[in-house]
Amino acid sequence: MGQQSVSAYAREHGVSWHTANRLIHEPEAPTSDPPIPKRSHQGPDLRLYEASHEFHEAHFKIGLYGDTHIGSAYEAEGERRAFYALCHAEGVTALYHAGDVVAGNGVYRGQIHELRPDCIGAQAQVERAAHDFVDADLDIYFILGNHDLKWWMDYGFDVGVQIENAAQGLGARRTIKCLGQASARINLGKEPCQCVLDLIHPSGGTAYAISYRAQKIAESYTGGDKPHIVSIGHFHKANNLPHVRNMVAIQPGCFEWQTPFMRGKAIDAHVAGCILEGWMEEIEGKPSLVRMRLEWAKYYAPARSAAG
Ligand SMILES: [Zn+2]
Numbered sequence: 001m002g003q004q005s006v007s008a009y010a011r012e013h014g015v016s017w018h019t020a021n022r023l024i025h026e027p028e029a030p031t032s033d034p035p036i037p038k039r040s041h042q043g044p045d046l047r048l049y050e051a052s053h054e055f056h057e058a059h060f061k062i063g064l065y066g067d068t069h070i071g072s073a074y075e076a077e078g079e080r081r082a083f084y085a086l087c088h089a090e091g092v093t094a095l096y097h098a099g100d101v102v103a104g105n106g107v108y109r110g111q112i113h114e115l116r117p118d119c120i121g122a123q124a125q126v127e128r129a130a131h132d133f134v135d136a137d138l139d140i141y142f143i144l145g146n147h148d149l150k151w152w153m154d155y156g157f158d159v160g161v162q163i164e165n166a167a168q169g170l171g172a173r174r175t176i177k178c179l180g181q182a183s184a185r186i187n188l189g190k191e192p193c194q195c196v197l198d199l200i201h202p203s204g205g206t207a208y209a210i211s212y213r214a215q216k217i218a219e220s221y222t223g224g225d226k227p228h229i230v231s232i233g234h235f236h237k238a239n240n241l242p243h244v245r246n247m248v249a250i251q252p253g254c255f256e257w258q259t260p261f262m263r264g265k266a267i268d269a270h271v272a273g274c275i276l277e278g279w280m281e282e283i284e285g286k287p288s289l290v291r292m293r294l295e296w297a298k299y300y301a302p303a304r305s306a307a308g
Helices: 003-013 017-025 078-088 121-136 146-155 159-169 212-220 260-264
Strands: 050-053 057-063 092-098 139-144 176-181 183-188 197-199 229-232 239-245 247-252 271-282 285-299
Touching: 050 271, 057 247, 078 121, 078 271, 078 285, 092 183, 092 197, 121 146, 121 159, 121 176, 121 285, 139 146, 139 159, 139 183, 139 197, 146 159, 159 176, 176 183, 212 229, 212 239, 212 247, 239 271, 239 285, 247 271
Parallel strands: 050 183, 057 092, 092 139, 139 176, 197 229, 229 247
Antiparallel strands: 057 271, 183 197, 239 247, 271 285
16 A cells, blocks of 8 residues: 555544554454365364355255265266256256265275275275266365275375366366365355355264254254254265254265165165255345255165165
């Protein structure tokens, strides 16, 4: 700022030139914490990441899915492609993946026997996932789940960075971006009426009721820090709670059929994905999700694992 504008500032605010100069040039005290680095290479980092996804319309239309476990011999590959095709047909602007993009290896004993023979290693799984994302031809944002993070735990291999790089190498035309490990916060749309979407991939086993964990997660949010929508991966369940503590809690299903490991533990796999359309409005100064439309794409187990 030049001498001229310091004088103008002084006149406008009725202060001396020196006071005006100090006010203009003194570094402002930080009003918030320093920005969180994009991604830590020091190890799993469970802080929330933020990504802005701008929609320019009065409402947004996004796809929610997760737990694709790419590289698993039980991948629901054709169904995943069908879901991408549906998203295209329905004019979805971006897909948000709730983690476990790849199958990993050694998450439980004997997992190696549940992998595709050509996807035993981290690099092979990453390349297969990158091909899948690029072929989807949609903007895809994802977080890492415990299966993705197993490669990090064991070898320091960052599946997120590797998928982004491999997708670039394949000439991806759309955005393919990792938003972090286990959780991310996304601001959909533009100020002042943004819709806050959390993607999370919690830990822990399946509960006695399908919606139980989603409800507990919704209850665990601190007041004032609640998103409008939380999409919860990990449990391989399709479930929607439209109004828990004013939030929408969704488990978006998975794209892996029930594995022998899951069958042994009596864990059901809900192969599904959903398209969520929402309308925001300001109510008493707060951006509020006032209307939403949720469409489920449901897929059924192939004959080999169907109960009949
Ligand atoms: Zn999973």
